[in-house]
Amino acid sequence: MKVRLLSALVASTVLAFAGSAMAAPMIVKFSHVVAEKTPKGQAALKFKELAEKYLPGKVEVQVFPSSQLFGDAKEVEAVLLGDVQFIAPSLSKFDRFTKKLQVYDLPFMFPSTEVLDKFQSGPQGQALLTEMKSKGLLGLAYWHNGMKELSTNKDKLARPEDVSGLKFRIQASDVLEAQFRAVGANPQKMAFSEVYQALQTGVVDGQENTWSNIYSQKFFEVQKTIAETNHGVIDYMVVTNAPWWDKLPADIKAGLSKAMNEATAYGNKIASDLNDEARAKIVDANKAKIQKLSKEDLAAWQKAMAPVWKQFEPGIGADLIKAASSAGN
Ligand code: LMR
DSSP states (O other): OHHHHHHHHHHHHHHHHHHHHHHOOEEEEEEOSSOSSSHHHHHHHHHHHHHHHHSTTTEEEEEEOTTSSOOTTTHHHHHHHTSOSEEOOBGGGOTTTOSGGGGGGSTTSOSSHHHHHHHHHSHHHHHHTTTTGGGTEEEEEEEEEEEOEEEESSSOOSSGGGGTTOEEEEOSOHHHHHHHHHTTOEEEEOOGGGHHHHHHHTSSSEEEEOHHHHHHTTGGGSOSEEEOOOOSEEEEEEEEEHHHHHTSOHHHHHHHHHHHHHHHHHHHHHHHHHHHHHHHHHHHHTOSEEEOOOHHHHHHHHHHHTHHHHHHHHHHOHHHHHHHHTTTO
């Protein structure tokens, strides 16, 4: 009797262990640098929700917002080392891997996210997703944020001469560095997580970003004026570790791809509303003043920044610039 009881106990323990060993889900980490209530923050949470819905018990997605796990300086290396599986850096942050993505930073290249989306959905835009694959980074999707606005700690921000000599925080982008030098300003490359304090302490006088980032990072609390220049875009490429992705079991890859496609559609659909809501909250806060710009003001910014296109044509390629600049036609 005792032997039968003992063997039943052993069998149930083995089964339980086997069951628990089989049930351990694959942990997939998604790291990013913005707040949750932003287009990228919401799209990442939607990806988590859908991936775990389509792959119940097989995958657990852990999302780390606001540079909690990795910030600007480390997130790409972390993907290459396999310490994180998904990141979605701004398209401005890939200079070290390819010069072709610099097309997205050219000032006044895209008049709206809709035109940007048309280019990205076309053959050239799609080809850019795999441009860095040989270096280990595979682009899975483009996620939108919105148009960039300028802000400073000064009362006037209507014309390029209003930023002459001012220090501007920029993303780690050579095009953006040239853009601010073209208007006589002093650009400083800086991680996103350091911007608020740099503005608050006067390390920099101004910055450029979308309404949702200006609001969620409280930049509007430490800036005097925001000019609605819409002079560029903040847009993202969701990237994963190429060899890791290629080796995924077919069912896992299919489920993650389906979740990524649907999260992309969801995030890109709400991006514009989130930026509109952020702008309205900034107006209501009555802290930074929003500087109205005339057509002549905007023409002056565009004229001053125009030489940047030619300067970066050798790295980007004239064909790519032509395709991007005609996407809205
Ligand atoms: C920035 O660094 O200003 C942005 O790229 C941050 C982000 O991810 O929106």
